[in-house]
Amino acid sequence: MVVIGNEILSGKVVDGNSGLLARELRELGVSLDRVVVIPDDTETIADTVARYSAEFDVVFTSGGVGPTHDDITIGAVASAFDREVVIHPELRQLIDGWIDGDLTPAHLKMAEVPAGAELVADEHFRFPTVMIENVYVLPGIPEIFKAKVAGLRDRLRGQPWYLRQVYVNSDEAAIAPSLDATLEAFPELLLGSYPRLDRSEYSVKLTLESRDEQYVDAALDDLMGRLPAGSVLRVER
Secondary structure: OEEEOHHHHOOOOOOOHHHHHHHHHHHHOOOOOOOEEEOOOHHHHHHHHHHHHHHOOOEEEEOOOOOOOOOOHHHHHHHHOOOOEEEOHHHHHHHHHHOOOOOOHHHHHOOEEEOOOEEEEEOOEEEEEEEEOOEEEEOOOHHHHHHHHHHHHHHHOOOOOEEEEEEEOOOHHHHHHHHHHHHHHOOOOEEEEEEOOOOOOOOEEEEEEEOOHHHHHHHHHHHHHHOOOOOEEEEEO
């Protein structure tokens, strides 16, 4: 995911889109491997998108899409693939249907796409998502970003992850040998350990993940047999 915006880097706006996308993709069985935040700079955007498009299966951009002077993402993404920026007739028609009067240059800017881009339509959101090669170009406005990601779910769905969570009242040092032993027995397991400093509800939350449900359940049984007696508060499946 490429998050674009000087406002993010300056702290004027807090990015929430990356967290939303990570959760959505995880639920769909897709791993988000990297999030990078870059400024509103055409060359930086183009170089980043071109590099990550070649390195990863799918790239999402967030931000810099709209009618104003700093909305430069479409042009930069076009540059990443050595394409021209063109007015897409379908987008122009959609915008024309919303506007009462003549289209201004700002209106037409919202109909711009890299030449050869695909429009990904969704019945729940009337303005389609622009896709070029393996890059989805998404707006930064959180409400619109969320709606567009929801519209892409069926295209992105993969093999799901199975999650089990264990809440314990022991500190990490006390349970570390148990975690190490379970990982040795189940090397493909994704095992996370997240301490809670205030300890109001629990001391550590453990997460076990795998794409194989039987595997994660076997690992859970193994871990439960190793944790200190009386340390487990609850298990969520």
